[in-house]
Amino acid sequence: MNMLKVPLQIFRYKPDQAPHYDTFTVEIPASAHVIDAIDAVWSIHDETLAFRRACHHSSCGSCAIRINGVEKLPCITRVTDVWDGRNPVRLDPLRNFPIVSDLVVDVAGFFQRMSAADMAMICEAEAFLPFTVDTFAVADLDPKLVELPDNFSRFSRFEKCIECGICVSACPTMAADEKFLGPAGLAAIHQARKKTNDPVKVEHLLGLADGEHGVWRCHSAFECTEACPQAVDPAGKIMALRRELIARRFGKILGKRYA
Amino acid sequence: MPNLDYRKPSRAGAWLDVRRRKLGMWAYALNRITGIGLVVYLYLHLVVLSLLLGGPAAWDSFVAVARSPYVLALDVILLAGILIHGLNGLRITLTSFGIGLGAQKAVFVLVMIVSAVALWVAALKIFRT
Amino acid sequence: MIENPFTEEPKPTSAWLWQVLTGVGLVILLGLHFIANHFVAKGGLRDFKDVVAYLRNPIILILEVLFLLCVTTHALLGVRAILLDFGLSEPTERRLDQILKATGILTVGYGLAVTWIVISK
Numbered sequence: 153m154n155m156l157k158v159p160l161q162i163f164r165y166k167p168d169q170a171p172h173y174d175t176f177t178v179e180i181p182a183s184a185h186v187i188d189a190i191d192a193v194w195s196i197h198d199e200t201l202a203f204r205r206a207c208h209h210s211s212c213g214s215c216a217i218r219i220n221g222v223e224k225l226p227c228i229t230r231v232t233d234v235w236d237g238r239n240p241v242r243l244d245p246l247r248n249f250p251i252v253s254d255l256v257v258d259v260a261g262f263f264q265r266m267s268a269a270d271m272a273m274i275c276e277a278e279a280f281l282p283f284t285v286d287t288f289a290v291a292d293l294d295p296k297l298v299e300l301p302d303n304f305s306r307f308s309r310f311e312k313c314i315e316c317g318i319c320v321s322a323c324p325t326m327a328a329d330e331k332f333l334g335p336a337g338l339a340a341i342h343q344a345r346k347k348t349n350d351p352v353k354v355e356h357l358l359g360l361a362d363g364e365h366g367v368w369r370c371h372s373a374f375e376c377t378e379a380c381p382q383a384v385d386p387a388g389k390i391m392a393l394r395r396e397l398i399a400r401r402f403g404k405i406l407g408k409r410y411a
Numbered sequence: 412m413p414n415l416d417y418r419k420p421s422r423a424g425a426w427l428d429v430r431r432r433k434l435g436m437w438a439y440a441l442n443r444i445t446g447i448g449l450v451v452y453l454y455l456h457l458v459v460l461s462l463l464l465g466g467p468a469a470w471d472s473f474v475a476v477a478r479s480p481y482v483l484a485l486d487v488i489l490l491a492g493i494l495i496h497g498l499n500g501l502r503i504t505l506t507s508f509g510i511g512l513g514a515q516k517a518v519f520v521l522v523m524i525v526s527a528v529a530l531w532v533a534a535l536k537i538f539r540t
Numbered sequence: 541m542i543e544n545p546f547t548e549e550p551k552p553t554s555a556w557l558w559q560v561l562t563g564v565g566l567v568i569l570l571g572l573h574f575i576a577n578h579f580v581a582k583g584g585l586r587d588f589k590d591v592v593a594y595l596r597n598p599i600i601l602i603l604e605v606l607f608l609l610c611v612t613t614h615a616l617l618g619v620r621a622i623l624l625d626f627g628l629s630e631p632t633e634r635r636l637d638q639i640l641k642a643t644g645i646l647t648v649g650y651g652l653a654v655t656w657i658v659i660s661k
Contacts (some may be wrong), residue, residue, distance in 0.1 A: 222431050264544045264545070267547075324428075325625055327422040328422055328423050331545075359552070362552040363553065364624060369625065371443075371621075374516075375436050392509070395509060426625070446622075447622070450615045450619060463658045467588035497563075497567055500563045504560050
């Protein structure tokens with residue numbers, strides 16, 4: 153197996169010390185991903201290194217950080233794609249979030265924005281058991297639709313967004329405006345709006361987006377869409393919300409009633 | 412609750428930091444810089460217009476200064492600001508209405524090329540007149 | 541339980557729409573203003589008597605006044621957009637709106653006054 157000795161320059165912050173960078177060199181396979189290198193730093197050099205990780209395949213959104221200054225998911229980023237073979241790979245926490253420690257940021261505000269769209273969190277694909285085609289062949293089972301409780305209709309969360317926060321980190325408006333709903337929050341509103349025809353709900357969701365710190369605070373930098381690892385296209389969703397809001401505004405002037 | 416000392420970075424100058432950013436961010440930063448420049452110019456221009464109140468004596472001597480190559484050079488810079496801000500503004504308007512949204516980076520490149528060409532033509536005309 | 545500040549419906553705003561409308565208006569009006577003053581005028585600049593003659597043309601006057609309204613609105617909405625990006629408190633935002641409205645009225649008023657004085661001389 154081809155092994156590499158990779159230097160990593162990692163942002164460190166603990167409440168009792170000033171922020172600084174520590175450099176660690178770890179020996180990892182050439183095919184390893186950046187998250188494997190971080191794991192190695194933790195287990196071999198410094199178990200006080202704080203970072204989030206879980207699924208290792210870009211479905212949980214936990215591990216999002218900045219690699220050489222650019223927002224990425226380290227679990228799907230190969231070390232060889234970000235290391236020039238010489239200089240340390242720099243790891244920083246996401247921008248525009250309060251930093252808890254090292255690479256861990258406080259995501260409370262992020263989830264407050266997401267839950268403003270009040271979406272239930274059942275992924276459409278997860279409504280069926282067992283989960284994979286291969287399991288059927290092995291276990292000789294038919295897929296069975298999960299019985300949802302009576303008061304649950306078939307909601308799904310947005311199939312693409314994994315709530316990793318990368319779009320928020322990349323957004324220049326999120327950098328200075330704490331009241332901004334942000335790309336993820338606005339994309340969530342758009343998704344929730346698409347899922348309902350109830351005029352009262354639609355009016356409420358669009359109303360959330362119509363404030364000075366909703367869709368109108370976006371300045372079309374498009375960094376969110378560029379950085380998103382799951383092709384959610386938050387910028388496109390913000391523009392779609394803008395179009396609908398403006399159409400309704402003109403509609404109301406012309407006497408149309410919506411709710 | 413533990414007393415956690417969160418570092419809350421609030422970066423007022425973040426809009427200007429285009430390092431490792433894509434074209435859309437460059438467009439945003441340029442639009443903001445040209446916008447600020449144009450607001451400053453607007454009020455300068457309005458103040459200068461008060462010279463009209465001094466009649467031909469005041470205004471015509473100002474016009475003579477305005478013909479100097481240094482002022483003309485500043486006018487070319489002003490025109491660059493106007494072209495970039497205006498054309499990029501149109502791009503932002505169109506993409507907000509879903510037109511050219513998928514090609515926003517290419518449209519920005521087009522905006523810059525058109526601005527450069529128009530600026531070159533205008534600069535020639537300005538200095539030749 | 542921590543309160544979620546994002547669940548409250550905020551006040552709707554048309555500021556961005558006005559920014560776009562005045563912006564598109566400016567592409568036309570600024571274009572005309574530029575052409576009339578720098579490409580039609582002899583030598584690219586108007587001397588005093590040319591300015592007076594220019595502004596005494598009623599169509600020109602209307603266009604220039606519209607231009608003044610558009611450019612002042614667009615400029616001050618732009619300043620407002622930049623400042624709102626800093627997540628100011630609500631009282632500060634209200635104060636900002638008051639200051640910008642007053643600045644806009646003073647700017648347009650000044651422009652109209654100078655124009656009036658020049659064409660009535």
